Amino acid sequence: MKQYRTHCLVCTGTGCVSNHAFDIKTALESEIIKQGLKDEVTVIATGCNGFCERGPVMVVQPENIFYQELKEKDIPFLVEEHFLKGRPVEKMMYVPPKEEAVIPKMSDIEFFKHQLLVVLRNRGRIDPEKIDEYIGYDGYRALGKALTEMKPEQIIEEVKTAGLRGRGGAGFPTGIKWGFCEQAEEDTKYLICNADEGDPGAFMDRSILEADPHAVLEGMVIGAKAIGAQEGFIYVRDEYPLALRRINIAIEQATEYGLLGENILGSGFNFKLNVVRGGGAFVCGEETALIASIEGEVGRPKPRPPYPAQKGLWGKPTNNNNVETWANVPQIILRGGGWFASLGTKESKGTKVFSLVGKVNNTGLVEVPMGTTLRTIVFDIGGGVLKGKKFKAVQSGGPSGGCVPESLIDLPVDFEKLTEAGAIMGSGGLIVMDEDTCMVDVAKYFVEFLEEESCGKCNPCREGLKRLKEVLTLITQGKGEAKHLEMLDDIALLMKEASLCALGATAPNPVLTTLKYFREEYEEHIFQRRCRAKVCKDLIMYRIIAEKCTGCQRCVKACPTEAITGPRSQPHNLEESKCIKCGACYEVCKFDAIAGDAIYIE
Amino acid sequence: MIPITINDKQTKVPEDLSVLEAVREQGIYIPTLCYHEALEPAGSCRLCIVEVEERGRVRTAASCVTPLTPNMIIRTDTEKILKIRRILLELLMARCPGLKVLEQMAAQMGVKKVRFAQEDDDCFLCGQCVRACSEIVGVSAIGFSDRGVNNKIGAPFLKASNVCISCGTCTTICPAGTFHLERVDNLVSLHRYSNEYHQEKCRVCGDHFVV
Numbered sequence: 001m002k003q004y005r006t007h008c009l010v011c012t013g014t015g016c017v018s019n020h021a022f023d024i025k026t027a028l029e030s031e032i033i034k035q036g037l038k039d040e041v042t043v044i045a046t047g048c049n050g051f052c053e054r055g056p057v058m059v060v061q062p063e064n065i066f067y068q069e070l071k072e073k074d075i076p077f078l079v080e081e082h083f084l085k086g087r088p089v090e091k092m093m094y095v096p097p098k099e100e101a102v103i104p105k106m107s108d109i110e111f112f113k114h115q116l117l118v119v120l121r122n123r124g125r126i127d128p129e130k131i132d133e134y135i136g137y138d139g140y141r142a143l144g145k146a147l148t149e150m151k152p153e154q155i156i157e158e159v160k161t162a163g164l165r166g167r168g169g170a171g172f173p174t175g176i177k178w179g180f181c182e183q184a185e186e187d188t189k190y191l192i193c194n195a196d197e198g199d200p201g202a203f204m205d206r207s208i209l210e211a212d213p214h215a216v217l218e219g220m221v222i223g224a225k226a227i228g229a230q231e232g233f234i235y236v237r238d239e240y241p242l243a244l245r246r247i248n249i250a251i252e253q254a255t256e257y258g259l260l261g262e263n264i265l266g267s268g269f270n271f272k273l274n275v276v277r278g279g280g281a282f283v284c285g286e287e288t289a290l291i292a293s294i295e296g297e298v299g300r301p302k303p304r305p306p307y308p309a310q311k312g313l314w315g316k317p318t319n320n321n322n323v324e325t326w327a328n329v330p331q332i333i334l335r336g337g338g339w340f341a342s343l344g345t346k347e348s349k350g351t352k353v354f355s356l357v358g359k360v361n362n363t364g365l366v367e368v369p370m371g372t373t374l375r376t377i378v379f380d381i382g383g384g385v386l387k388g389k390k391f392k393a394v395q396s397g398g399p400s401g402g403c404v405p406e407s408l409i410d411l412p413v414d415f416e417k418l419t420e421a422g423a424i425m426g427s428g429g430l431i432v433m434d435e436d437t438c439m440v441d442v443a444k445y446f447v448e449f450l451e452e453e454s455c456g457k458c459n460p461c462r463e464g465l466k467r468l469k470e471v472l473t474l475i476t477q478g479k480g481e482a483k484h485l486e487m488l489d490d491i492a493l494l495m496k497e498a499s500l501c502a503l504g505a506t507a508p509n510p511v512l513t514t515l516k517y518f519r520e521e522y523e524e525h526i527f528q529r530r531c532r533a534k535v536c537k538d539l540i541m542y543r544i545i546a547e548k549c550t551g552c553q554r555c556v557k558a559c560p561t562e563a564i565t566g567p568r569s570q571p572h573n574l575e576e577s578k579c580i581k582c583g584a585c586y587e588v589c590k591f592d593a594i595a596g597d598a599i600y601i602e
Numbered sequence: 603m604i605p606i607t608i609n610d611k612q613t614k615v616p617e618d619l620s621v622l623e624a625v626r627e628q629g630i631y632i633p634t635l636c637y638h639e640a641l642e643p644a645g646s647c648r649l650c651i652v653e654v655e656e657r658g659r660v661r662t663a664a665s666c667v668t669p670l671t672p673n674m675i676i677r678t679d680t681e682k683i684l685k686i687r688r689i690l691l692e693l694l695m696a697r698c699p700g701l702k703v704l705e706q707m708a709a710q711m712g713v714k715k716v717r718f719a720q721e722d723d724d725c726f727l728c729g730q731c732v733r734a735c736s737e738i739v740g741v742s743a744i745g746f747s748d749r750g751v752n753n754k755i756g757a758p759f760l761k762a763s764n765v766c767i768s769c770g771t772c773t774t775i776c777p778a779g780t781f782h783l784e785r786v787d788n789l790v791s792l793h794r795y796s797n798e799y800h801q802e803k804c805r806v807c808g809d810h811f812v813v
């Protein structure tokens with residue numbers, strides 16, 4: 001392979017691509033040629049770097065310089081300054097919130113410093129569309145080991161030693177699950193990789209497939225050997241075109257290299273892999289619904305038992321794992337179960353990828369050892385709450401997760417601890433909420449999402465979600481009654497205990513955790529008709545404080561309904577009946593440079 | 603035969619029964635809405651929940667779709683189970699006010715009032731008609747359409763089905779008494795689906811068939 005002095009690793013994950021990363025890449029390439037550097041500097045398109053917030057981003061190696069928010073017009077300057085004259089360009093470097101000095105090196109940036117990359121180890125360093133680059137970083141060595149040196153029982157034993165638990169949500173021990181399927185006495189067995197990822201705001205599985213598709217393939221072939229499966233299916237949601245493209249390229253290349261298909265690595269083992277494009281419903285991620293969907297039926301959950309390990313796809317023993325679960329497997333086989341088990345907590349081993357979003361400075365994809373505290377994730381990696389607002393809660397685990405309050409900020413994040421707190425690991429979505437968030441409104445938001453996504457087959461989920469929404473809506477409209485709290489508890493109990501699948505059983509979590517940790521907000525809504533976060537429109541009123549109003553007329557112009565009137569330089573008048581409580585006046589009232597100083601919400 | 607315990611009483615039952623069947627065989631009451639002896643269980647109404655204990659682990663399970671295991675401990679009448687069933691029934695009564703089956707069960711289980719806003723549906727989606735049409739009649743003229751709260755039973759696209767033979771099995775099996783088959787001369791109407799079919803009278807047996 002050709003040697004280069006400098007490598008530009010341009011992120012081409014979905015986030016950066018939507019910010020024109022491919023244009024940046026093209027501009028870099030042509031500028032490098034133009035400035036006569038094409039034998040010295042090379043440009044590589046990598047998978048998601050994680051710091052999507054700052055996209056498009058690029059890392060320059062070997063110096064490890066991190067460039068962010070790149071613009072096409074700045075590329076000629078960058079190429080000249082950095083690559084020709086050897087002066088890295090500060091203008092495009094990262095500045096932490098509330099600071100002024102740039103941090104040139106990626107490894108010094110807080111967002112990256114606390115992360116430990118196992119699953120995402122190849123993110124931002126290889127071109128996911130080139131199998132040779134994956135192989136260059138130990139790729140497919142684990143497969144060689146598994147096929148030539150290990151018996152199926154040994155592979156399963158290694159995964160058990162690792163203590164790997166499913167990353168799809170429930171955290172079921174992967175080795176034990178493989179064991180069930182391995183023991184099923186049938187000749188035909190199937191594997192599934194669940195890449196449905198229907199949680200809004202979650203994008204870890206997409207990023208893994210985009211950044212390192214071969215890790216997932218390799219994990220699946222190893223799993224197939226352990227279980228005795230001949231055919232596998234990767235169920236990818238249709239909204240993930242880039243992931244689909246990369247997984248298809250990876251399958252093609254792996255097949256060409258004899259790492260997939262007939263007689264893999266000359267060992268006599270055959271494994272065929274198919275890609276299935278998912279229809280998109282959230283509930284199709286539930287494994288029995290997913291199986292029905294692959295079979296071409298309507299994606300509705302079925303009662304278990306029988307479990308897929310006994311009767312799965314087309315009635316045959318089937319083992320389904322999540323994308324991230326599969327991607328962990330090659331590392332476990334290569335470095336040993338003991339190594340993996342040394343990471344994480346007593347019950348939860350290894351690392352977990354989280355998508356950090358919401359009211360936090362650094363949003364993006366982070367991988368940390370299990371047991372890392374919420375504080376580290378939100379305040380160190382995430383850089384704290386946006387605009388210096390006060391932190392209120394983290395919603396963990398997707399729509400049916402729970403809200404963890406500030407008092408639990410030092411909670412070490414693992415399967416057990418999150419469940420104890422009433423939340424769930426789910427797929428690893430973390431939404432940061434600040435003081436401007438109304439917790440009743442949050443509960444209502446998730447309930448509404450889940451109501452849309454419930455398949456409607458069983459009564460507790462279908463009727464329960466409808467009624468949770470009904471009651472929460474009344475409370476947020478200022479029509480709450482004391483009995484409503486008990487009604488919410490009752491529905492939650494019914495759903496948790498009696499629903500057919502985990503969607504219904506976990507759906508009350510947002511309500512239960514907000515009731516548990518933020519009960520006073522519910523009570524304020526019900527008994528005082530007050531929304532402290534000033535979110536619930538029926539409970540707030542906008543007023544102008546006459547003593548503070550200078551009569552600047554900015555609010556008069558901003559109000560879409562002409563509710564505010566008054567001549568210049570005199571305190572304005574806000575007509576309550578016309579006010580639709582949109583908050584536009586509050587936003588523009590900047591007298592004394594303090595937003596909303598003369599506009600008061602109560 | 604395997605040993606199990608139902609409400610603190612030990613007994614032996616055939617192992618191929620479901621928990622529901624085993625319990626009912628002992629003459630113990632479990633309310634059901636979607637279960638029918640002649641059909642594959644769907645496990646969707648969830649009224650038949652009981653508490654089962656296996657190897658020390660206790661969980662709530664829908665008895666109609668739970669297979670028996672040796673030494674299983676089943677409790678059908680704990681305070682929690684009864685409470686959950688009452689809440690479930692209350693929700694169904696809010697959905698379908700005035701349905702006799704529900705009112706009878708409610709009286710038996712002590713559901714006193716319905717705290718939720720009343721709707722005016724007359725189908726609680728037990729799906730017995732759908733399964734009967736497919737499993738017994740072998741026609742699958744009706745099915746579920748739409749998702750979640752909008753879930754409905756009907757022929758595809760809620761239009762008149764072109765495979766329905768208007769045998770009326772759905773109307774006989776419906777526990778809610780929601781369907782009726784109405785015949786005026788050669789026109790058969792299946793209410794609820796708003797399906798209408800032209801039938802002719804068979805010259806041999808005198809019965810009607812769809813043309």
Ligand SMILES: Cc1cc2nc3c(=O)[nH]c(=O)nc-3n(C[C@H](O)[C@H](O)[C@H](O)COP(=O)(O)O)c2cc1C
Nearest residue numbers: 166167168194197198285286287321322325502503
């Ligand atoms: C409503 C619902 C949605 C789910 N969505 C997903 C999903 O998008 N991806 C996933 O891997 N698992 C999802 N699951 C969990 C799967 O049912 C299953 O447990 C998981 O794929 C098993 O893989 P694992 O053992 O590797 O975690 C979902 C479960 C429910 C109830």
Ligand code: SF4
Nearest residue numbers: 456457458461501504
């Ligand atoms: S719990 Fe909800 S999603 Fe699951 S089967 Fe019941 S209605 Fe469908």
Ligand code: FES
Nearest residue numbers: 645647648650666
């Ligand atoms: S009878 Fe068991 S779920 Fe309906």
